[in-house]
Amino acid sequence: MQPLDDIQRENIFHSICIINGKLCSLIVDGGSCTNVASSRLVSKLNLDTQPHPRPYRLQWLSEDEEVKVTQQVEVCL
Secondary structure, eight states: OOHHHHHHHHHHEEEEEEOOOOOOEEEEETOOOOOOOOOOHHHHHTTEEEEEEEEEEETTTOOSOOOEEEEEEEOOO
């Protein structure tokens, strides 16, 4: 049986997409149940946000502290 790290590595792939006419690097984690866009991506692409109907916290994005998710954005790929 493969170690968990090896299995997870197989679920991650890198691609390129176009969002609002701009070329973007995209990483997809097929093993994750959470879709996340960085605040930098939202800012650079000038995307509209709206309040998340059920804010939540993510710990795995940073080993130092958790991140509170309060906004959401819809991105067509």
